[in-house]
Amino acid sequence: MANQYVDLETLKFLLYKVNNLQDVLDQERYAEYDQESVEMMLNSVKDFSDKELYPFFREMDEQPAHFKDGEIVVHPQVLKFMKAGGEMGLIASSFSYEHGGMQMPAMAAHASAFIQDAANNHLPGYIGLTVGSAELIAHFGSQELKDTYLPNMLSGKWGGTMCLTEPQAGSSLSDITTSATPDGDTYKIHGQKIFISGGDYQGADNIVHLVLARIKGAPAGTKGISLFVVPKKKPTADGSLTSNDVTVVADFEKMGQRGYCTTHLFFGDKENCEGWLVGEANKGLKYMFLMMNGARIGVGRGAAAIASAAYQASLNYANERPQGRKLTSTGKKDVNQEQTLIINHADVRRMLLLQKVITEGAQSLVLLTAKYHDLSIASATAEEREKYRLLLEIMTPLVKTYPSEAGIVSVNNGVQVLGGYGFCSEYILQQYLRDIRISAIYEGTTGIQSQDLLGRKVTMDNGKALQLLSEEITNTIKASMVHDSLKPYAKKLGDKLELTQQVLQSLMGFAMKGDYQRFLADATPFMEFFSTIVQSWLWLNIGLEAQNALVMGNKDYSSEFYESKIHAMEFYFKYELPKTLGLAEILMDNEKALTIGTDKEVFI
Incomplete structure (x- = not known):
């Protein structure tokens, strides 16, 4: 049972080989790490996650x-996980040495968190939010704030959130009304926050x-927003804690991730x-x-992990469930044959x-984006750091x-693999489907991300980020042309760059x-169009690494493993990449189907 939620072999292949972790380990900032130490860490996290x-x-x-008697009651494993997260360094892993990390x-760190997310996606968020809030203090807080909060947060003794x-504002942050009134060296905070x-x-x-x-008196809109550390309990001079007038109003009952509390808070009742005040x-x-950009990578990683765990569950079921019979050469079924496993059915x-x-493509996307993050802060020259910063921005x-x-599509297909059983609570696929649904809403909805991609990232620095990404894709296309078996796929990807x-x-x-x-x-259709092309690039990278390994006789993984990756790449290019043609037709159609910006009113 312990191995059913994650394919550790594929994760390591994508980390070490396809996305070449060594490029990052070669940077001075990470000199104390090597592949062996990372391997030990991942194996340790897997053992911990199993238990x-x-x-x-x-x-x-x-x-x-759930909310009861003015408090949020959570599963006892939450506190145990936070404590273990501090002891194992899961919280402090990405922090610099100077901050106790x-x-x-x-x-x-993301590979480690992926294993945890796949094992139980209700728990890692408690650590993830603590990491994010501590990062803000570490980057922008005064020395006093760092000394007061970081040790207890990185140890897992205290949790953290982003509010x-x-x-009344939802995702429109320019409309927030929570107030901060100067009161000596601090501020009086008054207002409420939801979905925390x-x-x-x-x-x-x-x-x-x-x-x-x-x-009070700050400019309207986002230009007048400040950031504050507001603990539930205030640390005192003698090291004790005292109430800070932060009240829990409720916990939102959700369709999925039900073990991960989501609260409504009131400040200053x-x-x-x-x-x-943090910074200026x-x-x-x-x-x-x-914090939000880091959290967005974390949301993508969590979604990839849930989908991966669901894939392992449906794959396991398909390999065990007998039903129906194979078609014979006449196109008919021989009822005298034994039933075949459903994995043998083409659909x-x-x-x-x-x-x-x-x-697997999503896993590679997460690891590559994390790589761009690492290189954006650790590369030797300012020019390289800027290059990877721009790549990180667009990714x-x-x-x-x-x-x-x-x-969501992936898990939904997993439910379909199980048929009627997939809809029953006895089987785990229905829980994965409920759990993953929030991912498209967390940390900025799909619509917000799509507008960010098209409206900001594609156009930033006169298209410099897009140009750099195109160069990365072109490098893979050129490298793939060495293999006759990969040439057709490299050419298809090149054609898609032109279509873009x-x-x-x-x-x-x-x-x-x-x-x-x-x-x-049509920013959201563009997101789907562009993501599909980027994923074809990542799959060509995977296929290229596997093909190189087969040619060179590399024995790090079996030949069957490498061949399975190439076959998956071929599947992606046949079934997924062609969808971009229909999306391109939508995107280049000049009709205003949404009647946006016109006086015409259409009943919806």
């Missing part, structure tokens, strides 16, 4: 977090909230909530985006292969969105005319 995460996965869904490459959303993941739970010593609020006033949103194999290409909306949206230019040329025409409503109206 402390996976066995509680169903139980946390059946015994969800382990200075581990993000590639390795952005408000009932890991916002409070029974038994936690303290929760450190990173809160966006508006100082008794006008006695104290907050400490009115720069809160800029600071928060550091089941198609669904399983779709799950495989989505999940971030993709890495959040593709695993989330395609992951045509699509963008068509869309940019609206932007150049000042018709930004029309320019962004």
Whole structure:
């Protein structure tokens, strides 16, 4: 049972070989790490996940977090996981040595977190939010804030959150009204926040909230937002904790990830909530985006992990479930034959292969984006750091969105593989489907990510990020042309790069005319179009690595393993990449089907 939620062999292949972790380990910042130490860490995390995460996965869904007597009650494993996360360095892994961290490459940290997410996606978010809020303090907080909060957060003694959303504002952060009134060296915080993941739970010593609020008299809109540290309990001079007037109002009961609490908080109900300004006033949103970008990679990683675990479950079922018989050469079934396993039916194999290409491609996307993050801070020259910063920028909306949206499709196919049993609570696929659905909403919805991609990232620095990404893709195309077996796929990808230019040329025409409503109206179809092409590049990379290994006689993995990757690449190019033609037709159609920006009203 312990091995059913993750394919560790594929994860390591994508980490070490396809995305070449060594490129990152060669940087001075990560000099104390090598592949052997990373391997030991991943194996240790897998053993831990087998014992402390996976066995509680169903139980946390059946015994969800809930609000009772003014507190959030969570499964006992939450506190145990937070403590272990501190002891094992799961929280401190990516922090620099100066902040008490382990200075581990993000590639390795995300690979570790992927295993945890696949084992039990209800738990890693508690650590993830603590990491994100601690990062903000480490990057922008005063020395006093760092000394006060980081040791307890990195040890897992205190949790952390990010508090952005408000009932009346939703994703429109320019409309937040939570206020901050100067009060000596601190501020009085007043307002409420909703959908706060890991916002409070029974038994936690303290929760450190990173809160966006508006100082009295600040400019309107996002330019007037500041960032504050607002702990549930204030540390005192003698080391004890005292109440800080942070009240839990409710816990949102969800269709999935039911063991991961999602709270409604009120700050300053008794006008006695104290907050400490982080960095400079009115720069809160800029600071928060550091955490949000990291969180977006984390959401994509979590979605990829859920989809991967679902694939393992449906693959296992297909290999055990006998039903029906194979077709004979006459096109008929011989009822005298024994029943065959459903994995031998062509349509089941198609669904399983779709799950495989989505999940493994999504894993590679997460690891590559993490690699760009590592190189953006650790490369030797400013020019290289800027190159990888731009690549990270354009990949971030993709890495959040593709695993989330395609992951839903993947898990949905997993349910279909099981047929009627997939719809029954006795089998785990229905839980994976419920759990993954939130991924397309977390940390900026698909629509928000799509507008960010088309409206900001594609056009940033006069298209420099897109140019750099195109160069990376072209390098893979050239390398693949060495193998006759890969030439057709390399050519198809090259044709799609040209199609991308045509699509963008068509869309940019609206932007150049000042018709930004029309320019962004089809941002979400563009996200699907562009993601599909980027995924074909990642699959060509996987196929290239596998083909090189076969030619060179590399024995790190079996020949069957390498051949399975090439076969999956071929499947992606046949069944997924052609979808871009229909999307391109939509994107280049000049009709205003949504009647955006016109006076015409159409009943919907």
